[in-house]
Amino acid sequence: SYVLTQPPSVSVAPGKTATITCGGNNIGSKSVHWFQQRPGQAPVLIIYYDSDRPSGIPERFSGSNSVSTATLTISRVEAGDEADYYCHVWDNSADHWVFGGGTKLTVL
Amino acid sequence: QVQLVQSGAEVTKPGASVKVSCKASGYSFSHYGVHWVRQAPGQGLEWVGWINAGNGQTKSSQKFQGRVTITRDTDASTAYMELSSLRSEDTAVYYCTRESPALNYGFDYWGQGTLVTVSS
Numbered sequence: 456s457y458v459l460t461q462p463p464s465v466s467v468a469p470g471k472t473a474t475i476t477c478g479g480n481n482i483g484s485k486s487v488h489w490f491q492q493r494p495g496q497a498p499v500l501i502i503y504y505d506s507d508r509p510s511g512i513p514e515r516f517s518g519s520n521s522v523s524t525a526t527l528t529i530s531r532v533e534a535g536d537e538a539d540y541y542c543h544v545w546d547n548s549a550d551h552w553v554f555g556g557g558t559k560l561t562v563l
Numbered sequence: 564q565v566q567l568v569q570s571g572a573e574v575t576k577p578g579a580s581v582k583v584s585c586k587a588s589g590y591s592f593s594h595y596g597v598h599w600v601r602q603a604p605g606q607g608l609e610w611v612g613w614i615n616a617g618n619g620q621t622k623s624s625q626k627f628q629g630r631v632t633i634t635r636d637t638d639a640s641t642a643y644m645e646l647s648s649l650r651s652e653d654t655a656v657y658y659c660t661r662e663s664p665a666l667n668y669g670f671d672y673w674g675q676g677t678l679v680t681v682s683s
Contacts, residue, residue: 456625488669490608497658497676498600498608503669541608545668551624552598552610
């Protein structure tokens with residue numbers, strides 16, 4: 456089955472840029488979604504279709520997708536961005552949605 | 564506004580079944596698919612399955628095939644997920660979530676989650 460690989464953790468100082476990667480076989484051919492999940496809360500869709508933002512999501516959040524790695528970039532990181540982040544794709548060969556293992560973002 | 568409101572926490576025994584409901588409001592229920600996603604304590608997100616709320620077609624993860632039944636009641640704008648032959652590893656928060664065709668089928672609204680605890 457299709458596997459998405461994320462780093463377990465990323466740390467960043469406030470005001471800096473955080474980069475979270477999501478690796479998968481030929482992921483560049485898929486549409487990648489990203490979710491933010493704060494402790495004790497339901498996930499929130501922050502990026503869809505590789506790089507589009509739903510209404511209400513700050514421009515500080517951006518996404519890209521190329522060949523074997525999709526990337527979530529958070530600019531000018533704030534304390535409130537501390538959360539778990541998950542990438543998400545449809546695996547059409549297995550007719551199955553797949554989540555990455557999640558990345559815990561720590562704001563130093 | 565769009566809301567998905569789930570049923571309350573459940574405590575159940577190994578081998579039993581559990582049925583979680585997800586009542587939708589604020590949109591035309593039959594026009595959107597509903598997915599179920601679970602999260603074991605301290606773990607990541609896992610896709611369980613989906614229902615087309617319009618025609619009732621379902622898909623589920625192979626991991627749960629034979630144990631999960633997803634249904635809907637369009638008159639009540641409610642989706643249901645039933646998981647049978649429960650084991651301790653099924654202890655998790657179960658979320659329902661709406662897929663949005665306008666957002667390339669991203670899951671744009673989520674229920675508050677239902678904690679299912681399987682314990683003898």
